Amino acid sequence: MENIYNIAKFAHVLGFAFMSIPLFNLIVVNERALMGPSFNYETDRYFENIIKRGAVRCYVFQFTVFISGLIIVILGPGLHAMINNWVLATKTVILFSLMGLLSYVHFYLQPKIEELLSSLDSEKDVPENFALMLAPYRIKRKKLATFCLFLVITAIILGLQTYIRHDPLVTIGLILLAAIFSYRANKSLIRFGWF
Numbered sequence: 001m002e003n004i005y006n007i008a009k010f011a012h013v014l015g016f017a018f019m020s021i022p023l024f025n026l027i028v029v030n031e032r033a034l035m036g037p038s039f040n041y042e043t044d045r046y047f048e049n050i051i052k053r054g055a056v057r058c059y060v061f062q063f064t065v066f067i068s069g070l071i072i073v074i075l076g077p078g079l080h081a082m083i084n085n086w087v088l089a090t091k092t093v094i095l096f097s098l099m100g101l102l103s104y105v106h107f108y109l110q111p112k113i114e115e116l117l118s119s120l121d122s123e124k125d126v127p128e129n130f131a132l133m134l135a136p137y138r139i140k141r142k143k144l145a146t147f148c149l150f151l152v153i154t155a156i157i158l159g160l161q162t163y164i165r166h167d168p169l170v171t172i173g174l175i176l177l178a179a180i181f182s183y184r185a186n187k188s189l190i191r192f193g194w195f
Contacts, residue, residue, distance in 0.1 A: 001075055004071065004075065005071070005072065005075045005076065008068040008069075008071035008072050008075070009068070009072055011064055011067075011068040012064075012065055012068035012069055012072060013159075014064075015061045015062070015064035015065035015068060016061075016065055016152065016155065016156055016159065018057075018061040018064075019058060019061045019062065019065065019098070019152050020149075020152065021054045021057060021058045021061075022145040022146070022148040022149040022152065023149050023185055024054070025050075025051050025054060025145050026142065026145050026146065026149065026185045026186055027185070027189065027190070028047055028050055028051065029047070029051075029138070029142055029145075030188065030189045031189065032044070032047045034189075037131055038131060039126050039130045039131040039134070040126075041120055041121065041122050041124075041126060042122055044117070044134075045117065048113060048114070048117060051110070051141075052110055052114070055102060055105065055106040055110070058102055059099075059102065059106075062095065062098060062099055062102070065095060066095060069091075069092075069095070073088065085162070087158050087159075087161055087162050087165075088162060090158055091155050091158050091159060091162075094151050094154060094155045094158075095155065097151060098148055098151055098152065098155075101144055101147070101148055101151075102148070104144070105141055105144055105145075109137050109140060109141050109144075110141070112137050113134060113137050113138070113141075116130070116133055116134055116137075142186060143186070145186075146182050146183065146185065146186040147182070149181075149182045149185060150178055150179055150182040153178035153181065153182065154175055154178055157171065157174045157175060157178060158171075181194065
């Protein structure tokens with residue numbers, strides 16, 4: 001059982017690391033913005049494919065985190081810890097929130113973008129206002145990716161404290177830094193990692 005527990009911990013940490021898809025989607029969106037506001041079918045289709053396909057990957061990583069987390073809790077302190085341990089409860093709420101937000105983007109926003117793109121191909125002239133038609137969906141998706149990134153970082157901060165707590169001021173400070181970094185990832189290319 002100890003080996004299963006250790007493998008589950010590894011899968012859990014790795015799953016959270018791979019749930020950084022919102023960060024990389026923000027980087028992709030900000031890289032696209034460098035090319036200017038005009039719509040270019042090949043370029044925009046390429047970027048939309050990256051973002052669209054990332055959702056399925058993210059579901060797999062979220063499911064990995066959920067299953068491995070259950071194994072860790074069942075083989076560790078027991079399921080009652082999900083209620084008695086506020087950190088585990090909060091991480092669980094965050095994970096389900098991430099699943100819900102991803103589902104909203106994948107099943108509502110992305111299909112709206114795909115519907116608009118399906119009227120075009122590389123042979124047709126792009127309507128002059130096409131980028132403006134896409135903008136509301138892309139802006140909303142970018143804001144949600146920023147919030148998801150913040151939630152992922154917050155869950156990691158809390159995950160480090162599942163059984164041994166940091167000083168509350170350290171936790172609050174780290175969560176504030178997570179918010180600042182998420183905002184910065186939304187507004188810039190973060191060319192030098194943290195900066």
